[in-house]
Amino acid sequence: LKCTEKYIYYLSxxxxxxxxxxxxxxxxxxxxxxxxxxxxxxxFQREQESKNQVHRRGEYNVYSTFQSHEPEFDYLKxxxxxEKINKIRWLPQQNAAYFLLSTNDKTVKLWKxxxxxxxxxxxxxxxxxxxxxxxATITTLRVPVLRxxxxxVEATPRRVFANAHTxxxxxxxxxxxxxxxxxxxxxxxxxxxxxxxxQSFNIVDIKPANxxxxxxxxxxxxxxxxxCNTFVYSSSKGTIRLCDMRAxxxxxxxxxxxxxxxxxxxxxxxxxxxxxxxxxxFSHSGRYIMTRDYLTVKVWxxxxxxxxxxxxxxxxxxxxxxxxxxxxxxIFDKFExxxxxxxxxxxxxxxxxxxxxxxxxxxxxVTLEASRENSKPRAILKPRKVCVGGxxxxxxxxVDSLDFSKKILHTAWHPSENIIAVAATNNLYIxxxxxx
Amino acid sequence: xxxxxxxRKREEEEEKEPxxxxxxxLDPGHASVAQAAPAVAxxxxxxxxxLKLHHSLQQSEPDLRHLVLVVNTLRRIQASMAPAAALPPVxxxxxxxxxxxxLLASSDAALSASMASLLEDLSHIEGLSQAPQxxxxxxxxxxxxxGAAPSLGALDLLGxxxxxxxxxxLEGLFEDIxxxxxxxxxxxxxxxxxxxxxxxxxxxxxxxxxxxxxxDYLMDVLVGTQALERxxxxxx
Numbered sequence: 001l002k003c004t005e006k007y008i009y010y011l012s013x014x015x016x017x018x019x020x021x022x023x024x025x026x027x028x029x030x031x032x033x034x035x036x037x038x039x040x041x042x043x044f045q046r047e048q049e050s051k052n053q054v055h056r057r058g059e060y061n062v063y064s065t066f067q068s069h070e071p072e073f074d075y076l077k078x079x080x081x082x083e084k085i086n087k088i089r090w091l092p093q094q095n096a097a098y099f100l101l102s103t104n105d106k107t108v109k110l111w112k113x114x115x116x117x118x119x120x121x122x123x124x125x126x127x128x129x130x131x132x133x134x135x136a137t138i139t140t141l142r143v144p145v146l147r148x149x150x151x152x153v154e155a156t157p158r159r160v161f162a163n164a165h166t167x168x169x170x171x172x173x174x175x176x177x178x179x180x181x182x183x184x185x186x187x188x189x190x191x192x193x194x195x196x197x198x199q200s201f202n203i204v205d206i207k208p209a210n211x212x213x214x215x216x217x218x219x220x221x222x223x224x225x226x227x228c229n230t231f232v233y234s235s236s237k238g239t240i241r242l243c244d245m246r247a248x249x250x251x252x253x254x255x256x257x258x259x260x261x262x263x264x265x266x267x268x269x270x271x272x273x274x275x276x277x278x279x280x281x282f283s284h285s286g287r288y289i290m291t292r293d294y295l296t297v298k299v300w301x302x303x304x305x306x307x308x309x310x311x312x313x314x315x316x317x318x319x320x321x322x323x324x325x326x327x328x329x330x331i332f333d334k335f336e337x338x339x340x341x342x343x344x345x346x347x348x349x350x351x352x353x354x355x356x357x358x359x360x361x362x363x364x365x366v367t368l369e370a371s372r373e374n375s376k377p378r379a380i381l382k383p384r385k386v387c388v389g390g391x392x393x394x395x396x397x398x399v400d401s402l403d404f405s406k407k408i409l410h411t412a413w414h415p416s417e418n419i420i421a422v423a424a425t426n427n428l429y430i431x432x433x434x435x436x
Numbered sequence: 437x438x439x440x441x442x443x444r445k446r447e448e449e450e451e452k453e454p455x456x457x458x459x460x461x462l463d464p465g466h467a468s469v470a471q472a473a474p475a476v477a478x479x480x481x482x483x484x485x486x487l488k489l490h491h492s493l494q495q496s497e498p499d500l501r502h503l504v505l506v507v508n509t510l511r512r513i514q515a516s517m518a519p520a521a522a523l524p525p526v527x528x529x530x531x532x533x534x535x536x537x538x539l540l541a542s543s544d545a546a547l548s549a550s551m552a553s554l555l556e557d558l559s560h561i562e563g564l565s566q567a568p569q570x571x572x573x574x575x576x577x578x579x580x581x582x583g584a585a586p587s588l589g590a591l592d593l594l595g596x597x598x599x600x601x602x603x604x605x606l607e608g609l610f611e612d613i614x615x616x617x618x619x620x621x622x623x624x625x626x627x628x629x630x631x632x633x634x635x636x637x638x639x640x641x642x643x644x645x646x647x648x649x650x651x652d653y654l655m656d657v658l659v660g661t662q663a664l665e666r667x668x669x670x671x672x
Contacts, residue, residue, distance in 0.1 A: 077497075078496065079496050080496070167500055168497075168499070168500070186501060214500075215504060215507075216504065217504050219501065236501050236504055269481065269509055269512050269513055269516075270509065272505065272508050273509060276501070276505060326484070329488075332501075332502055332505065
């Protein structure tokens with residue numbers, strides 16, 4: 001992808017009620033899952049390309065919708081547990097069914113999504129409506145046969161991994177061994193086996209003996225894409241730790257520690273808050289990690305711990321507004337970041353429904369907007385520009401006109417093609433690059 | 437946490453103003469602050485932070501990240517406003533002497549008044565118990581534990597939380613959200629070696645070795661709590 005290539009607005013799905021809280025393509029890109037604040041999961045499936053319309057790639061249509069989590073009440077602590085889906089992660093496909101993990105603040109669930117296009121007919125003991133027959137009336141036996149039916153997609157919860165997190169779960173990550181996964185909350189990371197729900201191993205614990213000494217929390221965690229013993233986790237102090245599970249059972253001692261020294265010229269009371277890392281992602285190659293803090297996206301080489309190899313300014317014009325953003329709590333917003341399939345372009349969201357892409361090779365970047373007003377089907381997205389001061393050009397928007405309630409926190413990139421999914425509050429936008 | 441959306445439409449002539457205003461919030465060591473830094477600016481930021489902290493602690497389940505960041509920011513502000521006060525050592529940049537004096541002179545009363553009222557409010561908050569309790573509390577009869585028992589390698593040897601909220605200043609604020617009572621962890625008296633604090637490269641110390649007597653005691657606790665637990669029901 002050339003970063004300057006324009007995107008075509010492709011499909012917009014407007015969720016009726018709830019704010020989208022997570023977006024994730026599966027490993028082939030055939031499916032796209034969204035989770036929302038109401039605990040629902042909506043899965044979109046890409047349509048097969050038809051021979052009639054070769055120029056038109058498959059669109060994403062709703063494939064399955066289900067209620068993953070319900071609001072719960074913890075009677076012991078007198079607390080309500082939100083049903084909001086914090087993260088969805090797909091398992092690689094191993095048979096006809098699809099599996100995904102979805103989590104709220106406290107409980108992870110494994111869902112199986114499968115198709116049913118046949119149903120058995122001709123039971124001996126039941127009639128067609130399912131009522132039991134009087135066995136005395138049965139004189140002959142027959143073998144039930146499978147008859148075709150309208151395609152039905154069902155989602156069934158296969159595992160519930162509960163009661164292992166005292167604090168709020170912020171991340172889940174499937175291990176490359178496909179047998180285990182981890183869940184991370186503010187202070188601890190647990191390792192699970194998919195088959196075992198009543199036990200998990202605690203692999204990171206940063207809870208101090210006295211909570212009074214607490215100064216740092218875990219903000220995100222992810223397994224290495226190829227090395228099943230390696231994972232990283234980020235902190236609210238802007239640090240990343242890489243851990244090797246072979247070293248010890250409890251990975252409190254990191255193998256590598258990534259931290260960039262603070263820039264003294266940019267120091268302020270808000271330095272720590274804006275350095276807090278909101279997302280960490282391994283590159284597909286496994287050689288780099290990308291981190292998102294409030295104002296920047298950074299790319300780190302696993303072999304260099306003392307500073308990132310690349311830093312991209314997402315919205316540096318906000319640096320002088322930090323006090324206002326602290327006042328309205330926007331400074332605590334947690335933006336995610338994603339790699340494209342070839343690790344050459346990175347993308348992250350901003351305010352005013354803007355999202356940004358950075359081409360690592362050409363060093364060019366672009367700002368695009370996800371909004372219904374500016375996007376018509378098959379229309380090319382126009383690059384946007386924020387004007388910092390001085391004379392504002394016609395198409396530019398000034399910093400003070402930005403709408404801070406329209407934030408793009410969640411985006412996803414198709415694993416191999418130039419198709420992106422952008423969640424803008426309760427709207428999902430899917431864009432793809434121009435096809436000649 | 438919901439964002440309080442800020443949609444501002446300003447005239448273009450006014451664009452320059454916000455940039456100047458925000459310079460006040462910069463660290464006292466920053467050059468621009470030396471020019472025009474009314475003491476009330478930092479005090480307002482302090483008040484704002486105290487307000488945020490108060491609001492956060494009033495939640496039934498505070499957002500830990502938000503809380504930690506606000507407290508750390510408050511520490512910075514407090515340290516720069518009253519460097520001579522009896523606070524835990526917090527790394528703070530050296531303040532320009534004149535600015536610091538001005539801040540101290542005018543904001544002392546406001547500072548102590550704010551802190552006092554906050555601490556008083558917090559002491560009234562019905563928070564979670566500060567003393568850790570045995571694991572048995574986690575599983576009242578009839579309720580199976582469907583979740584994790586941390587591996588023995590992750591024993592968290594807690595000392596009972598000590599100290600009065602009013603004594604510890606900012607540190608004491610976290611006592612209210614100490615959820616050790618509900619953790620899946622074993623309780624041990626304060627004499628046990630404490631688990632090392634938050635991950636911290638240079639300052640991290642080795643956990644003390646357990647001697648035989650302590651190990652025996654631990655085993656007793658383990659056996660005792662296991663006897664109290666009911667095994668999880670079938671089919672989970």
